[in-house]
Amino acid sequence: MTIRLPIVDAAAPTxxxxxxxxxxxxxxxxxxxxGDGYREIHGKLRQLGLNTVCQSASCPNIGECWNHRALTxxxxxxxxxxSCRFCDVKTGRPLPVDLDEPRRVAAMLAPLELxxxxxxxxxxxxxxxxxxxxxxxxxxxxxxxxxxxTVEVLVPDFKGALHDVDxxxxxxxxxFAHNLETVPRLSREVxxxxxxxxxxxxxxxxxGRGALTKTGLMLGLGEEIAEVKDVxxxxxxxxxxxxxxxxxxxPSKKHLxxxxxxxxxxxxxxxxxxxxxxxxxxxxxxxxxxxxxxxxQAQLIRRLQADRGQIGFASLGKxxx
Ligand code: SF4
Numbered sequence: 001m002t003i004r005l006p007i008v009d010a011a012a013p014t015x016x017x018x019x020x021x022x023x024x025x026x027x028x029x030x031x032x033x034x035g036d037g038y039r040e041i042h043g044k045l046r047q048l049g050l051n052t053v054c055q056s057a058s059c060p061n062i063g064e065c066w067n068h069r070a071l072t073x074x075x076x077x078x079x080x081x082x083s084c085r086f087c088d089v090k091t092g093r094p095l096p097v098d099l100d101e102p103r104r105v106a107a108m109l110a111p112l113e114l115x116x117x118x119x120x121x122x123x124x125x126x127x128x129x130x131x132x133x134x135x136x137x138x139x140x141x142x143x144x145x146x147x148x149x150t151v152e153v154l155v156p157d158f159k160g161a162l163h164d165v166d167x168x169x170x171x172x173x174x175x176f177a178h179n180l181e182t183v184p185r186l187s188r189e190v191x192x193x194x195x196x197x198x199x200x201x202x203x204x205x206x207x208g209r210g211a212l213t214k215t216g217l218m219l220g221l222g223e224e225i226a227e228v229k230d231v232x233x234x235x236x237x238x239x240x241x242x243x244x245x246x247x248x249x250x251p252s253k254k255h256l257x258x259x260x261x262x263x264x265x266x267x268x269x270x271x272x273x274x275x276x277x278x279x280x281x282x283x284x285x286x287x288x289x290x291x292x293x294x295x296x297q298a299q300l301i302r303r304l305q306a307d308r309g310q311i312g313f314a315s316l317g318k319x320x321x
Pocket of ligand 1: 053057
C-alpha cells in the first residue's frame with residue numbers, strides 16, 4: 001500500500017494522554033472537503049460498495065481531487081495482510097475475494113468520463129497469486145468500459161513473484177506504478193514485510209517489459225537528502241517515467257513519528273535533480289501523494305505511448321482533444 005496521511009495534525013492529543021498540540025507547518029494546511037464533485041463521487045462509491053485509498057488513507061487532498069473527478073479506487077477489499085508502519089489501512093485477515101468487484105469498478109468509473117484513473121489494492125499475501133488475477137480482470141473491465149481512459153495501476157510487490165507482475169502487465173496498464181516508499185536504509189523499519197531490492201526488481205521487470213513506470217517516496221522519515229538522490233540516480237538509470245515525492249505524515253500515535261518536515265524548497269530542488277537525471281515527469285511537494293495530479297499526466301502518457309508506437313498518432317489526437 002501507499003499513502004497515509006491524516007487531515008488532522010500529527011501527534012494530536014487524546015483525552016487519555018493530553019499533550020501539547022503539534023502543528024503542521026503552514027504549507028501542509030488543507031481545507032475540509034466539500035463541493036458538488038466531492039458529494040457526487042462519495043454517493044457513487046457508497047452505492048456500489050467500493051473502496052478508495054483517498055478515504056482509507058484520510059488523504060488531505062480528497063476535496064481537491066474529487067472535485068476534479070480524480071480518485072484512487074482500492075480493490076481486493078479494505079483489509080491488508082501487511083502492517084507497514086506508515087500506513088493507516090486496516091491490517092488483518094481479509095474477506096474472500098469478490099469476483100464481481102472488477103465489473104463494479106468499471107461500472108463506477110465509466111460514467112464519470114475520466115481521462116485517467118488510478119487503481120490500487122491492499123496487499124493480499126493470503127492469496128496464491130497475490131490478487132494478480134483480480135488485478136488483470138479489473139484492468140480488462142476498465143479498458144472495455146472506458147477505452148479512452150488511461151489506467152494507472154499502483155500494485156503491491158506480489159512477494160517478488162514476477163509471474164504475478166507479468167499477469168498484471170499482460171492486461172496492459174497505461175502506467176505501472178509500485179512505490180519504493182523510502183530509501184533502502186529505512187525500508188525494513190518503515191515497510192516491515194517488504195524489501196527495497198524486491199520492490200526495485202518489480203519496477204525493473206515492468207520497465208523491461210516496456211511499461212511506463214512510476215514510483216513514489218515519502219520524505220521526512222529520517223532519510224538524508226543524499227540517500228534520496230542515490231535512489232533518484234538508480235531510478236534515472238532504470239528509465240523511470242514518473243516520480244512522486246511527498247511529506248510523510250503520521251496517521252496516528254501508533255505509527256512512525258515524523259522525523260522532520262521537509263521544506264517546499266527542498267522538494268523543488270529534488271524535482272530539478274530528478275528531471276536532470278532523465279525522469280520525464282516529477283511531482284514533488286509536501287502534499288504530493290502517489291496519485292496526486294495523476295489525471296494531469298494522461299496527456300504525457302499518451303504522448304509517450306505514441307512515441308513508442310504503442311498507440312497510433314490518430315489515437316493520440318483523440319486523447320489530446
Ligand atoms: S492524492 Fe490520490 S489518494 Fe489523495 S485524494 Fe487524490 S487521488 Fe485520492
